[in-house]
Amino acid sequence: MKEPSHTDILIIGGGMAGGLQALLLTDKSLAEQGFTVRVLDGAPAPAWPDGEPAARVSTLSEASHWLLRHAGAWARLRPARVQGYTSMRVWDQDGTGEVAFDARDAGAESLGWLLENDHLTAALYDAASERDGLDWQCGKAATAIHREDGRWRVEASDDTFTADLLIGADGARSRVRELAGIPGGPRDTGHHALVATIETELPHGGCARQVFMDSGPLALLPLFAEQQGGESHRCSIVWSAWPERVEELMALDDDAFGAALTRATGAALGQARVRGHRAVFPIQERHASAYVGPGLALIGDAAHVIHPLAGQGINLGFLDAAVLAEELGRARQAGLPVAEPAVLARYQRRRRADNLVMQNAMRGFKLLFERRELPVRWLRNSGLNLVNRLAPARHAFMHRALGRAGDLPRTARPMHPRS
Numbered sequence: 001m002k003e004p005s006h007t008d009i010l011i012i013g014g015g016m017a018g019g020l021q022a023l024l025l026t027d028k029s030l031a032e033q034g035f036t037v038r039v040l041d042g043a044p045a046p047a048w049p050d051g052e053p054a055a056r057v058s059t060l061s062e063a064s065h066w067l068l069r070h071a072g073a074w075a076r077l078r079p080a081r082v083q084g085y086t087s088m089r090v091w092d093q094d095g096t097g098e099v100a101f102d103a104r105d106a107g108a109e110s111l112g113w114l115l116e117n118d119h120l121t122a123a124l125y126d127a128a129s130e131r132d133g134l135d136w137q138c139g140k141a142a143t144a145i146h147r148e149d150g151r152w153r154v155e156a157s158d159d160t161f162t163a164d165l166l167i168g169a170d171g172a173r174s175r176v177r178e179l180a181g182i183p184g185g186p187r188d189t190g191h192h193a194l195v196a197t198i199e200t201e202l203p204h205g206g207c208a209r210q211v212f213m214d215s216g217p218l219a220l221l222p223l224f225a226e227q228q229g230g231e232s233h234r235c236s237i238v239w240s241a242w243p244e245r246v247e248e249l250m251a252l253d254d255d256a257f258g259a260a261l262t263r264a265t266g267a268a269l270g271q272a273r274v275r276g277h278r279a280v281f282p283i284q285e286r287h288a289s290a291y292v293g294p295g296l297a298l299i300g301d302a303a304h305v306i307h308p309l310a311g312q313g314i315n316l317g318f319l320d321a322a323v324l325a326e327e328l329g330r331a332r333q334a335g336l337p338v339a340e341p342a343v344l345a346r347y348q349r350r351r352r353a354d355n356l357v358m359q360n361a362m363r364g365f366k367l368l369f370e371r372r373e374l375p376v377r378w379l380r381n382s383g384l385n386l387v388n389r390l391a392p393a394r395h396a397f398m399h400r401a402l403g404r405a406g407d408l409p410r411t412a413r414p415m416h417p418r419s
């Protein structure tokens, strides 16, 4: 066995949350002296996507965009595979309630961006290659963690690594959370999500659309054009529904599925047809009972998994990473040890309540839209129409969607001097 190799911080999981965390912690502007950081990920090294869009995509808020800029990852993205959306339309399938948002009303360039998850991870990994003090190892799954003499010892493949602070960024089924003995769900949401790339008769025009049905919401998220500068007719869909409904949809052949999709969207983009295969993900919610423990912090899906209906999962994960980096940077400047319990507790206080509010809001939305009673439907749809008509209510919605609400870390705001 090789000699253990020590870093200040060891991040288990180099997905989107872990990757951003590593970059923010090795940014020299964060503290007088950056931390030494190691990332371990069980998967092979991230690769740049090519050709057809990948099925797994994420909508990113304005706050996430600033975080990626400050981390030096945004500039590395391939512009031809990044799609901004300047408007949003949400409606009820009954056709009696609708709300629409436009970036211009919020004085924003974009209401958000749609990116393939692999594209984002590849950009984070690429930016990491130029960071001093950062060692990102792929194909190294952590199999055991031990706490000894106030430090962590982590076993991964044939290697052993030690660190003062361990960050669990290893996703929904976090081994770190489990080995640390922190309870964290799961709770079944009663929904499965069907994801696919589709092609529509009409161009999406940079609008993110979502229709709510009794069985659950269907999102049509605008994808990048096949030819740069051209109009795009491709969308990524997330169709969340009761498992029986998703089973029915999966059993349809491509033509029948396209027809079901066209019907469900009220032909908002004309005829729709599926490109490539459809995939299904059961949607389970999770929330870790604590985000921190002695010398340990959880971020991203390792800490919380929410219903994807508002596309907020990784946006929350990015804010976790940014707040943790901000707290650790401040502590470093004050000469405190990296795993100071009061500092970790501050991270938990700043993030856990916000994430819980978002998780509960998603639960509430889902329940509200599956109610069949007429008075509930009437109230709900009148509410949507009212939000649409009242400028202050629309602004409040947009403010949250852009990620401008709440206790924002410095790096999630536009005026950072390094931007």
Ligand SMILES: Cc1cc2nc3c(=O)[nH]c(=O)nc-3n(C[C@H](O)[C@H](O)[C@H](O)COP(=O)(O)OP(=O)(O)OC[C@H]3O[C@@H](n4cnc5c(N)ncnc54)[C@H](O)[C@@H]3O)c2cc1C
Pocket: 012, 013, 014, 015, 016, 017, 018, 040, 041, 042, 043, 057, 058, 059, 060, 117, 140, 141, 142, 143, 169, 170, 171, 172, 175, 193, 195, 238, 281, 299, 300, 301, 302, 308, 310, 311, 312, 313, 314, 315, 316, 317
């Ligand atoms: C259908 C669907 C649609 C979604 N749409 C959106 C959206 O539009 N916008 C949005 O913000 N969110 C969205 N989400 C949520 C988003 O995908 C997740 O929040 C995000 O992927 C979580 O990122 P993460 O880095 O925390 O975890 P993960 O992406 O799960 O990454 C975890 C990493 O840890 C590694 N790992 C795991 N175990 C180990 C181990 N033992 N040792 C070493 N490495 C390990 C894995 O290889 C992986 O790289 C959606 C989710 C679903 C299911």
